[in-house]
Amino acid sequence: MKPSSFKYLAPGTIEEALAIMAAHGYEAKALAGGQSLIPMMNFRLAQPAVMVDLNNLPELAYIRPEQGGGLRMGAMTRQSAIEHSAIILERAPMLHATMPNIAYSQIRNRGTLGGSIAHADPSAELPAVSVALDGRFRIRSHRKERWVPANAFFVGLFTTVLEPDELLVEVELPPMPRRCGWAFTEVARRHHDFALVGAAAAVTVDARGACEQTRLVLFSVGDGPVEAHQAAKMLAGQPPTLEAIRAAAETAARDDVDPGTDINATAEFRRHLVRVLSGRVLTQAFGRAHAQNSSFPA
Amino acid sequence: MSPKYVGQRISRTEDPRLLTGQALFVDDVNIPGMLHAAFLRSDYAHARLNSIDVSAARSRPGVIAVYTAQDMGDAWQHGPPLVIPPPTIQNMVFHTRTQVPLVKDKVRLIGEPLAVVIAESRYIAEDALEDIIADLQPLEAVGDLERALRPGAPLVHEELGSNLAAHFFQEKGNYKSARQQADLVIQKRILIDRGIAAAMENRGIVAHWDPKSQRLTLWDTTQSPIPIRNGLAGMFGLAEHQVRVIAPFVGGGFGPKIMMFYAEEMVLTWATLQIGRPIKWIEDRRENFYATTQERGQVHDAEMALTSDGRILGVRDSFLHDTGAYDPYGLTIPLNTQCHVLGPYDVPNYYAETTVVFTNRMIATPVRGAGRPQGVFVVERLLDLAARKLDMDRVEIRKRNLLPPDVFPYNNQIIDQAFAPLVLDSGNYLPLLEQAATRIGYQPFIREEQPRLRAEGKHVGIGVVMFIETTGVGPYEGARVTVEASGRISVATGVGTQGQGHFTSFAQIVADQLGVNIRDVELVTGDTAEFHWGTGTFASRGAVVAANAIHAAARAVRGKILRLASKVLEAPEEELELADGQVRVADMPEKSISLGKLAVLANPLRGAVQPGTEPGLEATDYFGPQYGATAAGAHAMILEVDPETMMVEIKRYVAVEDCGTVLNPLILDGQVHGGVALGIGNSYYEKLVFDDNGQLLNASLADYLIAAATEVPRIEVGHGYTLSPLNPLGTKGAGEAGTLPVPALFAQALEDALADHRLEVVEMPLSPNRLFELLQAAQESASGR
Amino acid sequence: MDDRHRVTVTVNGAQFQQTVEPRLLLSDFLRHDLGLTGTHVGCEHGVCGACTVLFDGQPVRSCLMFAVQADGHEITTVEGLGTMDQLHPLQEAFRDAHGLQCGFCTPGILLTLIPFLEDNPNPSELEIREAISGNLCRCTGYQHIVDAVQLAAQRTSA
Known part of the structure; x- marks a missing residue:
């Protein structure tokens, strides 16, 4: 299990990195934390000809609070930095709560936010949470810069909108809306395995406590993060009663996902888990939203 | 003499080396000029090898040689059978088929090696593997045991005409007539699937033929260095003294490292003989799934006949056993299974029938447990299902069937894996069961706690099971104990160590016999240049067979010390005592001599050694038990399951073990903990998944799930002590015990937790997905669909 | 190349x-x-x-x-970390609590735990198990490793 040969380039500035990406095109592979890529290289499932190491770009590693309550994070921010960040806990508690579910501490010490998102593993947590939190991504090439909303970034199995010469450089999360609640959960065979199914929910309620907006994102059930639009639609304007949530979870499992079968779970079991976990995260998320205003009926 | 060390919680003498990274493992061996090997392995489980073109690989810079089966010429031969089938079983069918160093014409198992590349680095060797063109014509593969025996099934070995590897039966009493008297017969099909040992250190070999000294040195992660030496010498026409096999620190064994010969052992030895340079091969983790032996696959059709008051009248168990593509290990595993179905119970009538099946899978050889967990699972499950039918308590049905303490030695009238009659040497089972039930709080749990938790909507269950373990089989081990001029004691024995603490527990025995500090006892294991008689570390036999050999050798040296000291100190032997590295006359501390000085006197530079005496304070001795010592135990657990997500948490675990005399309770506890952890893996996490073509779908540690610290609960260990009458120390083995009962226990506790779902578990390992399916099926059958 | x-x-x-x-x-x-x-x-x-x-x-x-x-x-x-003659306190605790058997996984576990104990000098059993959950051990069943960490923590705070 030794990787095959490659040419190694370690740019010292983002501009240099973008120039290299442009020059090498499809041959080049950006190396962020490498915690998914290097195992694939050791198995020789990936044999990139040129590796562009982004680890000498400290300018891409930061967590920056924005005015108005949002957050910006550099793509090369280590996952452990997010896990231990007080500002993340305050401004993106769901992201904070998600971090310990990602592999092991040693992996998070090296693995990066941007690396995990750009890798687009359908079982990974960060793509799903970035969609649930309505994040958007800044993408740069030597030609241009563009912003892509998280929910338009993932286009297929391990596939994103990134062009061969582009790099994901920044993740932006908007401020948490008023009267919002969130919840994240996943079922994995061991505590730190990839999820059999995971669910992230971010919701808001109106002044009367009825559901205003629901963003329920499921993962490990398709080619990428799956937004449960039908379930969300059912809840809109409704008081999030147990029955309403149960019905929404049922819809999510039946209509919003089309999971596959693999060695760990059949499609049927995954659908079942979508139902269970959707119910759980919605209940918890609405519970949190209501708790923000104690005048709501319990 | 009361022991100062034996029985104490002594911290291990080998630990400082291991803790500081100074212990030598095979991959740490680095010899100037050393080359590196990588193997090309078949991507198919079953295929015809039409041709293989290695020319491009040979011409890659940095490649020294590429070899195929053709290149080996006459040196290409099948491995020898490691364990022959027992000669005493009548009407037995057994077809010996053993592994090959490199595939010549047909691939019989997934990952079977086709060629080896020897290069300047492992990186280059792996590059060169991609240059090799192997023309493989895939054949239909066979993995399912029942399908394998059907007419028309693809044949692993065509010349046999079927995939039947062996068939035999053993009988005690008359099951048929017992069944006729039964009030209740429980009949079940029980499945146990394959897993791996997954030692943290993969296998590895450094083979070095030195043409100038005409000596072959092999560093090998083997559990059996001496048989490897003798076998390689024979295979390659060398004298045994020309071959030195060293098993240095080995990063876990668990069974598969006993196997001989692995293809890599044969190929590396042959290759270094060709090239005359040292060659290293380190199995990588992916290879470990394809190149190291595995175990557990069996399909049982079992039944138990009982009276209405829960007494066993008889058991019938007919099972298929998956041996993989070859069967070098004979019938060890299925014989163990047959023996352990009888357990600690009074089973007056027993019919056991085994059919061993060739499949296109890796060879099956013992993995910690070695057929025993399957046997335990069968009998414990049948008892649980009977208890359920009879509306009887699970502990009570066991109590009613335990062998009483006055029956030992108890002859079960079949033979065991060592071809000796299955005689249970000693035991007292009821106290073990009661201790386990008391420690887990069985009665209060089912009376109070469980109803309360159930009312809260929690699904909690409890289990209590029992087992025996046949341990410490022969044939023998030996040891040499020497008092050196420094006063330090050196001990050499043939068995290697893979973490069992031999350096310490064996030193404890010697230190007690010779009255020295344990830190002054230095042990050498696993190096054939130091000691070359013995078999190896397996079958929970170190503390029985090797320890008693060491005990015997130490006693012999003690005798020599006393005889010489008696002359030197002019005092009768009976008045001498050994303590603090001295021999002294009791009550006369001024009359004493150190062991070091005595050793010098025993090995004089001038004068004559008396005829009939030997120089030095040294002795070699051996121990071979008449038959194996039988350990036993009872385990209990409480678990909670979330029937929506299928996530299971083991809340409490109690393991009560009787392994006779305990040499070092600290080490023993560790053995039990580790065994249980593997058992938990065997219950809910670890399973090799194959597709219909025999492809392995989870050949990585990301996909094959070993329990981590978050999956293993705290384990409370209790003890019983019935000493084995078969050896002077009274020890019984303990290395595998922890593993044996866990799947049976897990099944029982899970059924209890999901009693409202009427779950029945007759297969292992389970998984969340499988549990989901079982619950769906139970629900469907309950709703009459 | x-x-x-x-x-x-x-x-x-x-x-x-x-x-x-x-x-x-x-x-x-x-x-x-x-x-x-x-x-x-x-x-x-x-x-x-x-x-x-x-x-x-x-x-x-x-x-x-x-x-x-x-x-x-x-x-x-x-x-x-430490030497054979002068073990690091964590290594010492591993020896005293029998926190290793074959010792193959041990170096990785020690290095995982060193910063962990610096950040969290009095960890609970659950926190310890979580901390080492990315280190597989096939011999010990983890219990004596947990004991060793607790012993090291105790000695340091004593």
């Missing part, structure tokens, strides 16, 4: 300058180029944790980094 890079790495306080092929894994570099064989390799895909070392003070998998990436960085391996 002849693409070799000169790297300067500080390992256990000593500086090393070597020329490496970019694909050389950091684990192989430490073990075979520097001869620091206390770092063990168990899976080469980041799961088992045996190869864990401290990279600028933080535990990482050395099998999931290239040696060339260590240029200018500081690494601590098990050889940088």
